[in-house]
Amino acid sequence: MNTPSFASLQIGDSLPALQLPPITRTTLALFAGASGDHNRIHIDIDYARKAGAVDVFAHGMLSMAYLGRLLTQWVDQRQLRSFGVRFTGITHLGHQITCHGKVVEKFEENGEQRVKLEIETRNQYGDTKIVGDAVVAL
Amino acid sequence: MIDKKHIGMKLPVYQTKAEAGQLRFFAQSIGETNPIYLDVSAARDAGHPDLPLPPTFLFSLEFQIPSSAWRDELGIDTSRILHGEESFTYHRMAYAGDTLQFETHISDIYDKKAGALSFVVRQSRVSNQRGEHVADLRSILVHKNA
Numbered sequence: 001m002n003t004p005s006f007a008s009l010q011i012g013d014s015l016p017a018l019q020l021p022p023i024t025r026t027t028l029a030l031f032a033g034a035s036g037d038h039n040r041i042h043i044d045i046d047y048a049r050k051a052g053a054v055d056v057f058a059h060g061m062l063s064m065a066y067l068g069r070l071l072t073q074w075v076d077q078r079q080l081r082s083f084g085v086r087f088t089g090i091t092h093l094g095h096q097i098t099c100h101g102k103v104v105e106k107f108e109e110n111g112e113q114r115v116k117l118e119i120e121t122r123n124q125y126g127d128t129k130i131v132g133d134a135v136v137a138l
Numbered sequence: 139m140i141d142k143k144h145i146g147m148k149l150p151v152y153q154t155k156a157e158a159g160q161l162r163f164f165a166q167s168i169g170e171t172n173p174i175y176l177d178v179s180a181a182r183d184a185g186h187p188d189l190p191l192p193p194t195f196l197f198s199l200e201f202q203i204p205s206s207a208w209r210d211e212l213g214i215d216t217s218r219i220l221h222g223e224e225s226f227t228y229h230r231m232a233y234a235g236d237t238l239q240f241e242t243h244i245s246d247i248y249d250k251k252a253g254a255l256s257f258v259v260r261q262s263r264v265s266n267q268r269g270e271h272v273a274d275l276r277s278i279l280v281h282k283n284a
Binding site: 020021027030031033034035036037039041051060061062064065066068069071072073076077078080081082083084085086087132 | 160163164166167168169170172184190192193194197198199201202216217220221222223224225226227228231276
């Protein structure tokens with residue numbers, strides 16, 4: 001892993017994007033089992049319809065896990081200091097999620113050089129689904 | 139509406155073990171390709187003592203808290219909740235085989251849209267089997283009251 005250097009990074013620099021395959025029912029079934037979130041709204045269409053949804057939809061934490069991959073493909077996880085998101089939209093079946101991030105701040109804290117990143121997921125239509133930020137030490 | 143009297147409620151302290159098989163399953167389910175999350179020898183080559191817990195996995199461990207009594211006590215109907223926000227502050231890494239302790243409390247409850255929505259804020263302090271502070275989690279659940 002080529003760790004980015006604090007000195008060379010500029011405000012506005014983008015992280016390499018992470019493109020995911022389309023969300024399928026299989027994606028959601030496997031993530032339910034693997035993550036321990038068995039909420040039926042994500043895996044059972046009959047239940048989802050009774051709850052007023054048109055179909056099952058993706059776990060918010062699946063998209064957050066994708067954003068985690070965006071971060072850990074850029075820096076070693078040991079450099080990650082914080083990571084937070086707001087779930088602003090529903091990620092539906094068939095959505096092709098891309099994770100994006102950019103540098104918004106460079107600062108020193110606790111004796112470390114750190115950068116703050118703005119991160120988000122977007123589907124293939126450009127709709128933002130999750131927004132958040134992360135702080136990494138470099 | 140969720141009664142604000144529950145602000146400060148402590149959930150039972152909960153301990154759980156991070157299992158390597160579950161970590162590999164999780165990594166596969168999110169399409170992870172970085173071998174340090176899948177192969178213990180790759181993790182060791184990178185200086186880790188075992189498979190690391192990826193950044194959001196502590197939420198999965200927290201989610202498996204055996205008692206859902208707190209949700210009943212607050213009057214939460216699981217068909218009416220959405221996940222509003224989630225954040226992690228990291229203090230040190232956690233690895234397969236670690237026993238992690240979650241100390242969780244309800245730190246805030248508030249309403250929006252004239253009571254149509256209630257927001258429940260939950261915070262957890264996570265420590266390992268050596269008593270070291272691993273991370274803090276903060277979750278906001280949105281409950282549709284109407």
